[in-house]
Amino acid sequence: MAEWNSLREVGEDVSPPTFESLVRTARSRDRRTRIAAVTAALALVVGAGVGIGLRTREQAGPPQPVHDPAPVVELPDGVRALPAYRDGEEPRALEAGRYRVPISDTLAIDVDLPSGSQAEAGGRYIQTTNALLKTEIATDWYGVAEDPCHGDGITPVGPSVEELVEAIRNQPGLQVGVPEPVTVGGAEGQYLMVRIAPGFDASGCRDGQVNLPGIEGTNNNVTPTYVGEWWILDAGGQRVVLQSMCDPCAGDPPRSARRIVGSITFGQ
Amino acid sequence: MDGRREADDLDVLYAACYRRLVVQMYAICGVMADAEDAVQEAFITAIRKRRTLARVQNPEAWVRTVALHRLHHGWRHDAVVRRHQAAERRPEPASDVGPEHVALVTALGLLDADQREVLVLHHLADLSVAEIATDLGLPVGTVKSRLGRGRARLGELLAEREEPSHG
Numbered sequence: 001m002a003e004w005n006s007l008r009e010v011g012e013d014v015s016p017p018t019f020e021s022l023v024r025t026a027r028s029r030d031r032r033t034r035i036a037a038v039t040a041a042l043a044l045v046v047g048a049g050v051g052i053g054l055r056t057r058e059q060a061g062p063p064q065p066v067h068d069p070a071p072v073v074e075l076p077d078g079v080r081a082l083p084a085y086r087d088g089e090e091p092r093a094l095e096a097g098r099y100r101v102p103i104s105d106t107l108a109i110d111v112d113l114p115s116g117s118q119a120e121a122g123g124r125y126i127q128t129t130n131a132l133l134k135t136e137i138a139t140d141w142y143g144v145a146e147d148p149c150h151g152d153g154i155t156p157v158g159p160s161v162e163e164l165v166e167a168i169r170n171q172p173g174l175q176v177g178v179p180e181p182v183t184v185g186g187a188e189g190q191y192l193m194v195r196i197a198p199g200f201d202a203s204g205c206r207d208g209q210v211n212l213p214g215i216e217g218t219n220n221n222v223t224p225t226y227v228g229e230w231w232i233l234d235a236g237g238q239r240v241v242l243q244s245m246c247d248p249c250a251g252d253p254p255r256s257a258r259r260i261v262g263s264i265t266f267g268q
Numbered sequence: 269m270d271g272r273r274e275a276d277d278l279d280v281l282y283a284a285c286y287r288r289l290v291v292q293m294y295a296i297c298g299v300m301a302d303a304e305d306a307v308q309e310a311f312i313t314a315i316r317k318r319r320t321l322a323r324v325q326n327p328e329a330w331v332r333t334v335a336l337h338r339l340h341h342g343w344r345h346d347a348v349v350r351r352h353q354a355a356e357r358r359p360e361p362a363s364d365v366g367p368e369h370v371a372l373v374t375a376l377g378l379l380d381a382d383q384r385e386v387l388v389l390h391h392l393a394d395l396s397v398a399e400i401a402t403d404l405g406l407p408v409g410t411v412k413s414r415l416g417r418g419r420a421r422l423g424e425l426l427a428e429r430e431e432p433s434h435g
Contacts, residue, residue, distance in 0.1 A: 003372035004391045007295055010369055011287035019282045026315035
């Protein structure tokens with residue numbers, strides 16, 4: 001039928017977007033999926049653990065009857081709790097202020113956030129207008145990428161801060177600055193500036209991205225322009241990793257992440 | 269198959285079949301922007317699931333099925349088209365649309381959705397009845413009956429349009 005052939009010819013007027021633009025969208029969604037996975041994992045931890053009340057493991061004890069709610073830790077004056085979100089709800093822009101960000105069932109950070117910041121995944125990702133900060137406990141599962149290009153495997157490293165710092169410095173694909181002693185909120189540790197090694201060809205990597213250290217399933221993958229600042233700390237016996245993530249990054253990472261990290265104190 | 273090879277293959281598939289898939293989706297949904305949305309989203313899914321795609325025998329059919337699902341679910345994401353094409357795409361060539369295909373798309377739009385889909389896959393995507401049955405998960409007999417009724421109804425609709433108006 002002539003009509004069908006006429007319809008086929010319409011395709012000649014269709015202008016496909018570049019394939020690369022679709023790849024970028026796919027990568028972006030992959031990242032969001034990772035964040036969603038972190039959200040789900042954190043929700044499980046919070047739900048199965050001792051809850052937002054931040055009770056210690058010792059205090060938690062066996063499951064309690066539902067009429068005996070967990071005690072809620074009172075926040076210091078001037079410190080606000082992060083808003084709770086329903087599943088799928090987009091995080092709202094926060095007012096400027098000091099917020100409590102739980103990072104485990106026994107540890108939290110209090111941090112000054114500028115207006116417009118957003119806290120995703122229960123605060124594991126804090127996004128300001130020009131910086132992204134990831135905060136997490138470096139558990140026994142935390143380590144470096146088995147392969148910087150392919151797969152999702154992580155080789156656990158530990159248990160000390162020093163071991164993790166050394167492993168990150170030796171992960172292929174990364175160019176890591178000389179570790180600098182640092183103290184954040186009273187917790188001592190090491191500061192690292194991390195880039196993708198200039199001679200590392202990431203074009204053959206999955207999505208052209210390099211796997212960062214982290215916990216399998218929630219570690220991030222980044223493009224060759226990535227610049228990250230890492231603070232690897234010992235907070236009362238728990239390894240804490242704070243990392244600012246600038247990707248794509250033109251030049252040096254934003255200093256606002258340092259200011260946020262500089263405002264951190266640890267709580268329970 | 270390594271990651272680079274997979275990406276190259278998908279790039280080639282995209283270049284080869286994007287336009288015809290858009291036309292097929294356009295014939296089914298009647299809105300070019302929705303058709304482009306569906307196909308772009310299908311390719312984004314393909315990129316994210318490229319390892320799955322590497323194992324399928326007919327990648328184009330896989331992408332088409334994903335695009336069809338987008339249409340089935342009434343999925344809309346107008347921003348996709350705007351985001352990817354705003355800077356580089358020419359204005360919609362509405363004035364280039366020929367009367368023959370306008371009449372066809374209009375008539376297709378008046379068909380039952382199931383009949384329309386089968387007709388488009390058969391006449392525009394050049395799929396056999398068996399292939400349509402496989403892609404849509406339908407019995408061959410169902411495809412045949414939809415095709416037959418759809419053809420008959422489409423013929424009536426096109427004939428009506430060709431008849432002179434009696435005022």
